[in-house]
Amino acid sequence: MGFLREAGDYVSLMIDTFKRPDKGRVFRRQLLIDFHALGVDSVGIVVFISLFTGGIIAMQMAYNIDNPLVPLYLVGYTTKQMMILEISPTIMSLILAGKVGSSIASEIGTMRVTEQIDALKVMGINPANYLILPKITAAMLFFPVLVIFSIAIGLTGGLLAVIITGSVTPTDFIDGLRAWWAPFDIFYALIKTVVFAFIIASVSGYKGYTVKGGSVEVGRASTKAVVASSILIIIFDLILTQMLLT
């Protein structure tokens, strides 16, 4: 019953969220702020993790393909496929759920417990629309950019790793990157990312918006936002993979 009530509350909040903004100019200003807070501020961690993950995958592939009958360009190919299909869209989204999700939940939760949301409401402003819609929009527009960035950086990391370790020649690795190129894979990665971005921003917004109590509850809401977003990302990863790749 508790889950159903929460699902109903979430849907109700989303209905309030997806209404026409009170003032377009204010919405656009808020969107720019959220582009920066949720997207631009996440570039550093995306670069760091993608670079190292790409390198690690390439080294692991080189270690596993230790058979003279298997062509070495497969190291580059499998690194590319893993980065595009899973690491960049899913693992990056899980990391962003931690960074961005907790930030959204704690920001909105703090506004709730300090009566800032009540202040918006008594001014005649739709608080869900004003606070959550720009965050969802910013996440859905900017996370795909981060994922494309992550793929590029990850493959660069793989290339650097094979050059440094000498396990595969750069030519073999680059041949692998160019082999069996399927543009649909990128489309699949972007579709997943957009869905995950919606999950992260909306679930975290909901958890923050519905906080009751004080600072302890804000902390709990932040944790719940990350956990719930991560679980939903994994579930939807499975569903979308079944729908799009089979």
Next chain:
Amino acid sequence: MIEVKNISKSFGDQKVLDNISTKFEKGKTNLIIGQSGSGKTVLMKCCIGLFDVDEGEINFDTRCFSGLKEKDKKDTRKEMGVLFQGGALFDSFTVEENIMFPLNMFTRQSYEEKLQRVNDVLNHVNLENVNAKFPAELSGGMVKRVAIARAIAMNPMYLFCDEPNSGLDPKTAELIDELISELTHKFDMTTVINTHDMNSVLQIGQKIAFINKGELWWEGDKETILKTDNKELNEFVFSTELTRRIK
């Protein structure tokens, strides 16, 4: 004028407001007093539409506010200014942005006109050179003044203040009381103040409603409150040795 007619409100099995009727008069400082947990905050939140009433109605002049759907309450809300207990200023905005916020949302004024209005209301609350400061950089009294400035930025007809003196030293509390009273008379607003501060009651209580156990127990003003023989009210108002001596 705001008229509260036979309103009741429950949370689950607990009845918090029980058949309350009163009038908050225009151009006066109307005080709601009562012990913690008496229901005065719930009464105010019903008045500003943060809670829906279970029974009864709340009328703003000729309009039945409590009977309106959420989207139809918007017009009346634009005529309200609310001072929340903690100020409820937006942390990420400067003082200027906080006060300009309702003007940005609901007017088509140019930036210069809005800035002029911001400086006017800051002047009304006796603050200057704070436009670029963030709420975290202000003292408790300054936060309340900025919150009052934001509340009056749209020239409201109705001003609601929830415990405006809480957390302030006696001198600053008195200044805030004087400021609210002065603004009420200057702009002829219907002001409703939620308080349990006896200094406020005796200083600015032009109309006082005493709420006890969710019921309206007594109504009067700062003169009659000193002479009342209502037992519960006397126990509340004159609960300290100092106030008993004053009486």
